[in-house]
Amino acid sequence: MVATLDDTKRNAIAVKLADMKLLQQLFIQNEELFLRECTDGEVADSIRKMLDDDRKNQGILDTVVIQYGIQKDADSTAQQMVQTIRQLMQGNELSFFEKVFQHELLKHQQVMNGITIHKAAQKVGADVMAAIGPLNTVNFENRAHQEQLKGILEILGVRELTGLDADQGIWARVQDAISAISGAVGSAVTQNSDKQDMNIQDVLRMDHNKVNILFTELLQSDDPQKIQEYFGQIYKDISAHAAAEEEVVYPRVRPFYGEANTQELYNEQARWGPMFEQLRAISPSAPEFKDRLRQIWDEIGDHVRQEESTMFAAIRNNMSSRETEELATQFKAAKSRIQERMGGTRTGATV
Template identity: 50%
Template structure:
């Protein structure tokens, strides 16, 4: 059977995630331009806050794309729009208000794209919902930025039209709106001001593959079985190779059972290849083979999370754990790109 995912819905989500990454880069470029052009310290402070959030959120979007496991290019039509908007932000004939208004539209576009991806993930598959969960933070912060941008536009328009600042209660009203948003979304979002550490990142992979196994267990549709197993194959292959490149060599001095983890993953890779060679039309045999794989993965996961994770937390500082997460994500992304290139040849 093929393990190249051709599911149109999953591919469409991958394109939308690529669009979000491109949009995020433009938001960051715009904010740098606006900061340099704005003379008002209150507004500049808020724009600098946006920039910090958006640089962090670019990393979150990158993480989501790697966790999602399907790479795509942005929609070509967006590239032309972005080029035009970039030129507008440098146009000396536009007022600062007009530039901020353009930026607010782009921020709204990003916020709506995040919501769309979130909703689509819930519909298409539980594993997608797990992979894109970190977007909740990005989506919430974009909504908060929108409210502040409305306040910035009110302040700028008042100054440009009257030469006087807006009323003193403007920013209090903005903060009240953001607080209300936080109250409404509180139970639905996961907010963090910190970079994800390596144990959390590996755990996300584990949760995702568990959700895929659950979806396989719940269906007898051969096409769905092939779709879900195709994602299991890709995810486990990239995950295990990245661990063997980045994590296990670093952890070995602190954890005596690392070789056992290598051995378990070698066996899992063999099982993956065996299932890949099977016909998903024979649903009983196919699901039975996947169940054996799932049990092996579960044993491996428990050993990593109950034995290896505590060694990582006790042996490495916070910055080292964050760097390991970055290195793991980078390695995993390169592995995904290499496999995509090999399939395309």
């Protein structure tokens, strides 16, 4: 059995990611409820745009968790908190202003969750940084939502306390604040200005990048235990990635990518399994281990270059943006099922 990198630190990050997914689901439920209760057209428009962002961010979080490769349940305290807030939102104990106020606090918590994960990833490994990269978009938009919610709270609060409308300058100040955030952190995050979901090329490229980092980390290490752990993670990630491609991607692209080209991709991936199995029988401290691994890496590198050049070009030329996004969703769902079937995504088992 080859150990993976599912150590204590990585499992802790996986739990925090699960906390973020749980909060994201609550955001969507809250905002759908707010739209049913809101009587102000301008406020409703702002909430509706926020809801669109949060639905997209739900998909981004799903991508990050699947890319990370370790699935955990949310912390029990977080689960209890979300259940309590959900009941409060659905009840009549809080005014609309108070509900939105609680929502703004949750947005702050989500921002801090994202920042904490990012800072922890810097300490844990380059492959973790690669996996969580899309969180930058989620963090940026939640920070912008905080500013929008502050503007909404000013309007609702003044109206609740006085029965009068607040000054008209509030929305201008909100937009100024959002612009300031964009100027301060926009260059450090990955923003998706057209609000589209990730397409299949984006998702596959993320997988390729993470495995490339793992190979690099392994080949630079002289610690047999670390080498064994990196190899286990590479084995796990490539196995799930390849199986999901063969289930979802290759059948979809075969009609326009060509029978010969598609079959070549199938055949290349079929060779990797036996090669990895042979490596598992060699001690990580043996000199030939890294030599054999470099041979696999070279083959995988050629395979990746073919996908990212000719296959990606064929996808761009033959599929609409919506179709590529739908294919990404199907790939992620297949990969998640395969990870669970391989075992250990929720328990940190070895492969």
